[in-house]
Amino acid sequence: MDAPTNGPRERRAPNPQRRSxxxxxxxxxxxxxxxxxxxxxKLTMEAIAAxxxxxxxTIYRWWPSKAAVVLDVFERRTGTPGDPLPDTxxxxxxxxxxxxxxxxxxxxxxxxxxxxxxxxxIQHDPDLAATVTERLTRPNNExxxxxxxxxxxxxxxxxxxxxxxxxxxxTGPITQRWLTRTAPLTHAYVDELxxxxxxxxxxx
Amino acid sequence: MDAPTNGPRERRAPNPQRRSxxxxxxxxxxxxxxxxxxxxxKLTMEAIAAxxxxxxxTIYRWWPSKAAVVLDVFERRTGTPGDPLPDTxxxxxxxxxxxxxxxxxxxxxxxxxxxxxxxxxIQHDPDLAATVTERLTRPNNExxxxxxxxxxxxxxxxxxxxxxxxxxxxTGPITQRWLTRTAPLTHAYVDELxxxxxxxxxxx
Numbered sequence: 001m002d003a004p005t006n007g008p009r010e011r012r013a014p015n016p017q018r019r020s021x022x023x024x025x026x027x028x029x030x031x032x033x034x035x036x037x038x039x040x041x042k043l044t045m046e047a048i049a050a051x052x053x054x055x056x057x058t059i060y061r062w063w064p065s066k067a068a069v070v071l072d073v074f075e076r077r078t079g080t081p082g083d084p085l086p087d088t089x090x091x092x093x094x095x096x097x098x099x100x101x102x103x104x105x106x107x108x109x110x111x112x113x114x115x116x117x118x119x120x121x122i123q124h125d126p127d128l129a130a131t132v133t134e135r136l137t138r139p140n141n142e143x144x145x146x147x148x149x150x151x152x153x154x155x156x157x158x159x160x161x162x163x164x165x166x167x168x169x170x171t172g173p174i175t176q177r178w179l180t181r182t183a184p185l186t187h188a189y190v191d192e193l194x195x196x197x198x199x200x201x202x203x204x
Numbered sequence: 205m206d207a208p209t210n211g212p213r214e215r216r217a218p219n220p221q222r223r224s225x226x227x228x229x230x231x232x233x234x235x236x237x238x239x240x241x242x243x244x245x246k247l248t249m250e251a252i253a254a255x256x257x258x259x260x261x262t263i264y265r266w267w268p269s270k271a272a273v274v275l276d277v278f279e280r281r282t283g284t285p286g287d288p289l290p291d292t293x294x295x296x297x298x299x300x301x302x303x304x305x306x307x308x309x310x311x312x313x314x315x316x317x318x319x320x321x322x323x324x325x326i327q328h329d330p331d332l333a334a335t336v337t338e339r340l341t342r343p344n345n346e347x348x349x350x351x352x353x354x355x356x357x358x359x360x361x362x363x364x365x366x367x368x369x370x371x372x373x374x375t376g377p378i379t380q381r382w383l384t385r386t387a388p389l390t391h392a393y394v395d396e397l398x399x400x401x402x403x404x405x406x407x408x
Contacts, residue, residue, distance in 0.1 A: 039328050119383070120327035123320040124243050129385075137384050164387055165377065165396055169404075172376030173369065175383065179323070180341050181333075183368055192369055200373075200404035 026052040027059055032073045032110050040070065040117035040128075067131050070114060074136070077111045082139025085147035091156050094147065095170060095194055102171070103185040106178050119179070141167060157201050169197045230256040231263055236277045236314050244274065244321035244332075271335050274318060278340070281315045286343025289351035295360050298351065299374065299398055306375070307389040310382050323383070345371060361405050373401045 030051035034043050043066055049056040063069045075081065086094045105111045122129035145163040152159060157166065173193055177183055234255035238247050247270055253260040267273045279285065290298045309315045326333035349367040356363060361370065377397055381389055 116327040120324040123324035133384070133386075137386065141386065161400060162396065165393075165400060168377035168380050169373060169397075169400060172378070172380035173372035174376070176372055176376035176379045179379065179383070180337070182337075182341065182345065189369075192366065193373075196365060196369060196373060196404040200400040 023052070023054050023058055024062065027054060027062075027069065028073050028076060031069050032114065035070060035073070035117045036110075036113040040066075040121040041125075043070070067128055070117070071131070071135055074111065074114045074118070077108060078105050081136045082143050084143055087147060087150060089154075091147075091151040092194060092198060095198075096190065098144075099170070099174065099190045099194065100187050102174060103187065103190055106174070107185055115178075144171070155203060158203050161201055166201050169200055170194070173197075227256070227258050227262055228266065231258060231266075231273065232277050232280060235273045236318065239274060239277070239321045240314075240317040244270075244325040245329075247274070271332055274321070275335070275339055278315065278318045278322070281312055282309050285340045286347050288347055291351060291354060293358075295351075295355040296398060296402060299402075300394065302348075303374070303378065303394045303398065304391050306378060307391065307394055310378070311389055319382075348375070359407060362407050365405055370405050373404055374398070377401075 027048060030048050031043070034047055034051060038047070045056050045059055045066060048066075048069065049059055052059075059069065063072065085098050088094055106115065118128070118132055122132055144167050148157065148163050148166050151157050152163070170193070174185065174190075177185055177189070183189075231252060234252050235247070238251055238255060242251070249260055249263055249270060252270075252273065253263055256263075263273065267276065289302050292298055310319065322332070322336055326336055348371050352361060352367050352370050355361050356367070374397070378389060378394075381387055381393070387393075
């Protein structure tokens with residue numbers, strides 16, 4: 001049995017890096033909970049610090065603003081915005097992978113909560129709207145268009161269809177169903193959507 | 205020159221029906237302005253009454269709640285929810301009429317303001333979300349599906365495509381573009397969308 005003073009260094013005092021990782025995770029967890037409880041507008045750095053049991057200055061070490069923390073909560077579930085889509089050469093299979101992941105994300109309670117908080121807030125907060133566009137929407141859309149552009153160059157898409165419209169035909173129905181909650185978002189729905197959308201987009 | 209006391213009755217005292225119509229319109233105008241200025245959550249019947257220069261009881265004569273007034277502001281621009289779509293037998297032409305009107309509505313500042321206020325608020329107000337679904341989304345979607353059903357029965361649509369998906373392919377891209385403000389909503393966009401969506405939905 002090791003006496004504490006004889007143990008390796010990380011037994012004697014918590015490893016600073018591990019402590020730092022724990023604080024980082026606690027802040028993101030606290031933010032995710034609070035966004036669900038009080039909404040984005042009423043969320044404060046003070047409340048996040050209290051819930052995460054850290055000092056406010058610890059939050060500011062990593063994040064300049066509330067929007068930045070909440071964006072990171074979103075991204076830890078959805079991956080880095082702008083990451084390239086898979087490209088196996090099989091457009092339908094690659095889009096299926098991506099859109100399955102999209103509906104999984106939007107049916108995940110934490111992601112759903114943050115996405116709804118953003119959706120609410122960007123309607124009347126132009127600064128947050130600009131941040132979300134720049135950090136999430138624009139890079140994600142560009143990565144999506146990039147995959148469609150490769151497919152178009154390979155002759156798999158009708159060259160006369162705009163890439164913006166192609167993106168919107170593939171993702172707009174999911175956005176609308178999520179927004180209006182009219183029917184469940186399932187993988188079977190993605191399959192049905194994909195078959196129809198690719199018929200619209202394929203070479204004539 | 206008529207002296208006031210000799211004029212017809214409506215010259216001597218305001219016609220009660222006309223007064224009532226003026227109050228009704230003043231309340232809707234005041235609500236439309238206030239939704240834009242303070243948002244839905246902070247809108248109060250008191251503020252509407254003050255802006256419209258009527259008593260609060262006048263508002264309650266016609267509307268049981270704030271949600272009901274705001275829904276009427278929306279409807280005076282968009283028409284009665286659930287009204288049947290045109291049916292000339294030419295599906296593409298009828299959808300073009302409807303979707304042109306949709307983008308006109310969503311680029312109208314008053315409708316845009318109210319729609320964004322609802323979009324924000326239904327993310328965290330389940331009662332309002334239920335009211336909007338029941339009063340707007342469900343009847344409008346049912347009218348839309350009804351027109352698509354007629355087209356399907358006439359052999360103009362692929363019988364294997366679900367009417368919900370058909371509706372979402374035709375309207376989801378518009379909703380998403382409106383929500384994310386990524387590009388302008390124009391009639392030319394409707395034309396492009398319609399051509400592509402009908403290719404997805406047409407008989408094989």
